[in-house]
Amino acid sequence: MPTSKKKNFLEQFAVTGKGRFSLAKRSTEIGKLYKDKKDYRDQLEELREQIDELQHMMYAHDRYALLAVFQAMDAAGKDGTIRRVFTGVNPHGLQLYAFKKPSDRELDHGFMWRTNQFMPERGRIGVFNRSYYEEVLVVRVHEEILQKYQRVPEEFTKNLSRVWKQRYEDIKNFELYAHRNGTRVMKFFLNVSKEEQGRRFLARIDEPEKNWKFSEADIKERGYWDDYMRAYQDCIKATAAPHAPWYVIPADDKWNMRLIVARLILNELEQLDIHFPKVTPARRKELQEIRKGLSEKL
Numbered sequence: 001m002p003t004s005k006k007k008n009f010l011e012q013f014a015v016t017g018k019g020r021f022s023l024a025k026r027s028t029e030i031g032k033l034y035k036d037k038k039d040y041r042d043q044l045e046e047l048r049e050q051i052d053e054l055q056h057m058m059y060a061h062d063r064y065a066l067l068a069v070f071q072a073m074d075a076a077g078k079d080g081t082i083r084r085v086f087t088g089v090n091p092h093g094l095q096l097y098a099f100k101k102p103s104d105r106e107l108d109h110g111f112m113w114r115t116n117q118f119m120p121e122r123g124r125i126g127v128f129n130r131s132y133y134e135e136v137l138v139v140r141v142h143e144e145i146l147q148k149y150q151r152v153p154e155e156f157t158k159n160l161s162r163v164w165k166q167r168y169e170d171i172k173n174f175e176l177y178a179h180r181n182g183t184r185v186m187k188f189f190l191n192v193s194k195e196e197q198g199r200r201f202l203a204r205i206d207e208p209e210k211n212w213k214f215s216e217a218d219i220k221e222r223g224y225w226d227d228y229m230r231a232y233q234d235c236i237k238a239t240a241a242p243h244a245p246w247y248v249i250p251a252d253d254k255w256n257m258r259l260i261v262a263r264l265i266l267n268e269l270e271q272l273d274i275h276f277p278k279v280t281p282a283r284r285k286e287l288q289e290i291r292k293g294l295s296e297k298l
Helices: 003-013 036-062 078-086 130-135 144-149 158-178 194-206 209-211 216-222 225-239 254-271 281-296
Strands: 065-073 094-098 125-129 183-191 248-252
Touching: 003 254, 036 078, 036 216, 036 254, 065 078, 065 130, 065 254, 078 094, 078 125, 078 254, 130 158, 130 225, 158 183, 158 225, 183 225, 183 254, 194 209, 194 216, 225 248
Parallel strands: 065 125, 065 183, 094 125, 183 248
Antiparallel strands: none
16 A cells, blocks of 8 residues: 555544544444455455564664553454454564453552553553553443542542543643653554444354353443443543544454554554664674684684
């Protein structure tokens, strides 16, 4: 795909905080980006190889890191997307964390503590399967979590609308801090429709090998669909920024979704001013002397 066309294609998924944003107007499906299964696999493999090459260079350069945050409703495809996009990337340069229900120890700290300690080191790609954004999504939909289980002093939780506003501000400040220290932050919302989610839940029931994926809790959360959409709408709008954009990815077609995510990650890596460390003439001369000595002993 020509550079100009690729840029225009990818920009349609970005939310940077500039202009209006409506989640309801973002499609959950677009035209197929592949001809058939083989074409899909070939495209994804090529993208993964390029991601791996640039990550290797980023590691050698040792100045930048990249954090990819994945958020979505249940059954949107976070696990599968992460697995297929990053398969083939050198494990040494990849740091993957999945965040579930907070532990008692985590609840004894501020709401970003448990994720902050897993931020990627320079030269590496960090992947968060769920993240600190749960604190303005799940916790907002289920406010009793904040009031009953999180140990924030009551004086700070009396006005809940203020709580969310302050947490958005804390998140934006943190992501700006990360950016200024060399970590590029990309946030992906895998935008699946309620109808497609329902079909995937049915598949988890009908196909024995998928039974383990199904939980009655998923059906309970599905009942809060509209509340979650409002929470995502407000969250994305409040925390999107040019240096830490959100990408709203159509997720009804899993193959499309994975190709789009892979292209976006590759595009971000391509924008980094990275290179392999340059060897000075003096060091090159030293290396040649070392090589000569090694060769003579063979």
